[in-house]
Amino acid sequence: MGRSRRPRPRKDPDRPNVNDEIRSRKVRVIRPDEEHEVVDIDRALEIARSYDLDLVEVAPKAKPPVCKVIDFGKFMYEKKKKEKEAKKKQHTVQVKELRFRPNTDDHDLEFKTRHARGFLEDGDKVKATVQFRGRDMLYTERGEELLLDLAEELSDVGEIESKPTMEGRRMIMMLSPTSKG
Template sequence: MAKADKVRVNGEIRAGTVRVVEPEGDHEIMDLEDALDRARDHDLDLVEIAPDAEPPVCKIIDYGKYRYKQQKQEKRQRKRSKSMQMKELRFRPRTDDHDYEFKKNHARDFLNDGNKVKAYVQFRGRDIIYKDQGMDLLRRLIEDVQDLARIDQAPQMEGRRMTTILAPHKKKK
């Protein structure tokens, strides 16, 4: 449920006395009935803006316009907040240089888009004896993308995988 749906209007307001903000910006504390009369005089609604204040703050405004502005603001906020995803890159201990470069470029693209990158080296069969090559590969990747990323999780073994997680640097506003 949106915040605007929980707002009390006119007869729904429960407080006995309220602080009323008029359309011109003037405000004063008065009984609820007087505030409702004043709102009717202006042909507008009495909308409870800050119900937790003592006394609650109510504003004399057009409720339809108020809801519209609130919905637009919520939509803008949802648009701005981008969810971060985890992208995965898989390597083998003896990954070729061309394949490494290809995957490194993918990692750079993912980081530029604001996503985290989980890079891992998969060891199969006797590959497990090449742990040092896997560590070198992940360190090389970290070094190659350090201008875009910070280390969220340092390289470590998890079963037959050596894993690291890289997160994009925080963008300065």
């Protein structure tokens, strides 16, 4: 009866080769005391064992590949920690939409302008839309005036990315945060 062979789990491409996984005959070994030398792989593994640490391939594309004698678990922990920190500092820009009608009341306009100011200060873009229904189509210039007033009110924190344009029964304008330089 033949044994069924399970496929080997695929190695994570971000994970470097360690100890016996290193396929190169000669490698440049960097010891914990920062000394380095080019030796064959068996000697490199011996050096790693003498320090009771792992041989980790840090630059596989180099000629010869560069391997460091380090604690692999600690190395991966530090790497993941750095990636997490880098991800924390990233900010994805979102587009927040505000909708108006051509006859929007002044109080509502002020309220929505405050929201738009907050969005722009947080680094997000604002898509201001004036929705026209039925006879509102007669007041397209009122809608454009409303959007331009909004842009002027927010000129200290945002700038017009795209001027008001009609798309069907909507007039749309994009505002983006002013670049702080």
